[in-house]
Structures are given as C-alpha cells and as structure tokens.
Amino acid sequence: MALYLMSPFLAFRTFYQTSLDTQYLFMLIYSIILCFLLIILVKFIGKCMRYTYSEKCGTILAAAFMNNGNYGTPVALFVFGAAGLDYAVVLMVLQTFLMSTVGLYFAAKGGSQGDGIKEALKSVVKMPIIYGALGGLFLQVSKISIPDYVFTAVDFIADATVPTIMIILGMQLALISLKCIPFKKVSIALLIRLVISPFIAYIITLALPVDDTLAKLMILMAGMPTAANTTIYSLQFNTEPDLVSSSTLISTLFSLITLPVWLWILL
Numbered sequence: 001m002a003l004y005l006m007s008p009f010l011a012f013r014t015f016y017q018t019s020l021d022t023q024y025l026f027m028l029i030y031s032i033i034l035c036f037l038l039i040i041l042v043k044f045i046g047k048c049m050r051y052t053y054s055e056k057c058g059t060i061l062a063a064a065f066m067n068n069g070n071y072g073t074p075v076a077l078f079v080f081g082a083a084g085l086d087y088a089v090v091l092m093v094l095q096t097f098l099m100s101t102v103g104l105y106f107a108a109k110g111g112s113q114g115d116g117i118k119e120a121l122k123s124v125v126k127m128p129i130i131y132g133a134l135g136g137l138f139l140q141v142s143k144i145s146i147p148d149y150v151f152t153a154v155d156f157i158a159d160a161t162v163p164t165i166m167i168i169l170g171m172q173l174a175l176i177s178l179k180c181i182p183f184k185k186v187s188i189a190l191l192i193r194l195v196i197s198p199f200i201a202y203i204i205t206l207a208l209p210v211d212d213t214l215a216k217l218m219i220l221m222a223g224m225p226t227a228a229n230t231t232i233y234s235l236q237f238n239t240e241p242d243l244v245s246s247s248t249l250i251s252t253l254f255s256l257i258t259l260p261v262w263l264w265i266l267l
Helices: 002-017 022-048 053-064 072-110 117-126 128-141 148-159 161-174 183-207 212-222 229-237 241-266
Strands: none
Touching (some): 002 148, 002 161, 022 053, 053 183, 072 117, 072 128, 072 229, 117 128, 148 161, 161 229, 161 241, 183 241
C-alpha cells in the first residue's frame, strides 16, 4: 500500500507543486554526479570486501540516498531560512526521482528475485511512483491546474505516506535483534552516508558556478541520514532489509552528532 498507492500520490504532489526552472540545472547535475560517485564508491568497497551482489545493492540503498525530505527540509529552513527551504525542496524533488529510478533499479537487481538487468529495469518500469512523478511534472510544466476537490484527495493520501513508511520501518526494526544487525556493513554505509558524502559534495560544488548559500546547502544535504523509503524498496525486493533498515535508524541517530559538526564547519 505504501509503495504502490501512497508513494505515487506523494511523488505527484511533490513534482506538481515545485516550480522548476533553468537556474536549478546545476542542482540536477550535482544530484546525479553525487549519486553515481557514491554508487561507484560502494561498488569499489564491496569488491574489496568481497560483498555479494545483494550486499552491494543493499549498501547502495543505505549509502547513496539521503533523507532530504521530512528530515532535510526542516534543517534547511532552520539554518538558511526561506531561501534555503526553496533550494532544499528542489533537492528533495531531485532525490525523490533518483530514488524512484536508480534506487528502485538496485533494489530490484539485488533482490532474491533479481534475474538480470532486463528484469530489474522491468521492475522499475512497473513502479507507479515514477508515473506519479512524471504526471505531476507534466501538469506543472504545462501549467495545467487540477480542481481543488481532486487535490484535496491527493493531499489526504500523500500526507499519509511518510507516517506509514515510519510505521513500516518500525515494524521491520522490531524484528531485528542485535545479533542480526551486520554492524561492519552498517558502519561502512554510515561512514559513506554521514562523512564521505559531504566531502564529495564539497568537491562537486567547487566545480559548479553556484552561490555560497546553495553550495553550503548542498554539502549539508549530502550529510543527511539514510532515506526511509529505501527500507520499503529493500523489503519489497528482499534486498538486505536488515542492513538497510538498521542503517536508516542508526544513521538518523548518529546524524544528531555529525550534522552539528558539519554546521560548525560550514558556518
């Protein structure tokens, strides 16, 4: 229900309400480069550590996709004010799209039913969240408005998405014992997510002609904890759900330490 019904409505609303223009081109470039550099890093580490393909994909879900939404946007508003919030919303939109495509691909590819690239791509194409995002983007770009009573229904379902995902995450965590948490793999995922990712973001911002506020915001957002949506994907395709869900929880807890440090460095 969360993956096939609620998430498409949330994606639709996000892309329908967020105005995108050419000034956000560099944010798109930044998001794509950061995502794929993190994936390459995980694959390299996974090869050195002799991870199975499923473990590589699970670590990619835990390390490459950050919580820029219900965690990142309030932080951006607190630190940078309204201007920072506008940038953060766009980054959230871009991150949602990357999770809905690249993230789903690796979740399907690393799952117990993973049957190669073709089948993984089929799994991505079958996911309605992509069409929700594209539909919202099309209506927003086309300046087509939908009736208020229709949007009220969209709001009801979209608003229920994040709480439901949190409940599912809690249900998954309740099944995990300390003995089942792969601490070594989780530690590597957390090191990438909370420490290395902001460093890579800093290097990327040096090459992009963005203003100082946006550059700092990009670096800060890169240090956010693992996105909760990745738990849904890992459960759906059975791609190391213990690794991904525990990474989501532990990275969120450790971000209470790492984010203030990054704020101190940036500000």
